[in-house]
Amino acid sequence: MRTSEKPVGRAPVNAERPGAQPGLSGPASRKLPVPPRERKPALAALALLLILGGALATTLLVLRSGDRVAAIQITRQIGAGQQMLVTSMREVQVAGTDIDYVAWADRERVAQNFARVTLLEGTLLTRGMVVSTSEELGPGKAIVGLSLKPGQLPITLDVGDRVQVIYVPGRGGDAGTQSRILAQSALVHRMRTSNTGAPTGQLAVIVDVKDAPAITTYASSGEIAVAELPGAR
Incomplete structure (x- = not known):
């Protein structure tokens, strides 16, 4: 028995649009319309103002830095x-x-x-x-010189610091004698320092006139020490 084979058919070609893709026809093959870009002149003007304002501010800062x-x-x-x-x-x-x-x-x-x-x-x-006037160097005040040894003053002491002036009895004093404060808040007026900036022990302090005699007496016998008051500046 003879069997006849039928040739495979090709997809029909759009006669009207030879280059069109198979299966697409009519409106489906067309591009969607794109809406026109909206122009915003107000935003453009604002951006221009900001740019000009920044440039002006930069110029003023540069000019000001030279003043x-x-x-x-x-x-x-x-x-x-x-x-x-x-x-x-x-x-x-x-x-x-x-x-x-x-x-x-x-x-x-x-x-x-x-x-x-x-x-x-x-x-x-x-x-x-x-x-124009000083209460520290005015009436009722006296400047007293001290010559202290290491251990009788802090190494952090500087001109302008506030200190307590303390009587420290020597070894040859009475056994019942105790140390006491001679000046509660004296001002370091002058001070000598070494090459390293540390105090040498030679300093002048401003005290009340009534305290000056006792401080001078004890200072001459080496029975004086000072304590810095960092919170009393």
Whole structure:
């Protein structure tokens, strides 16, 4: 028996659109419409203003950074009530601000005045830190010199510090004699230091006049010690 084989047929080709894909016809083969891009002139103007504002601010900062003045910086601690010294000042350049810094040109006049509060090293001097009169060096006060040995003063002591002046009885004193405070809050007025900056034991302190005789007496016999009061500046 003879069997006839039928040739496999090909998919029909769209006669109207020869390049079209099989199975797609009509609207399905078309691209979806894209909506036109919306323009926002207000946002563009705002962005431009922000860019211009940033450029202007940068320019002002650069110009401001060059506007500097010569001011006074404290190079060594000055205690409250102590006289200002030119040797304890140096010239520094600071940005011009509304802060009332004392100009370096006024250093000689500043040296005729006194510190209102304790001025630490590195302080930029303002006019509110200086007074024309000193309670520490005024009537009712006395400057007493001390010559102390190691162990009779702290190695951290500096000019402008507050100290207690203490009577420490020597070995040859009465057995019943006890140490006592002679001055509750004396001010270190001057002090000698070694090459390393440590105190040598030679210092002058400001005390009340009524305490000066006893301190002088005990200091001459080496029966004086001082204790620093770091919280009493």
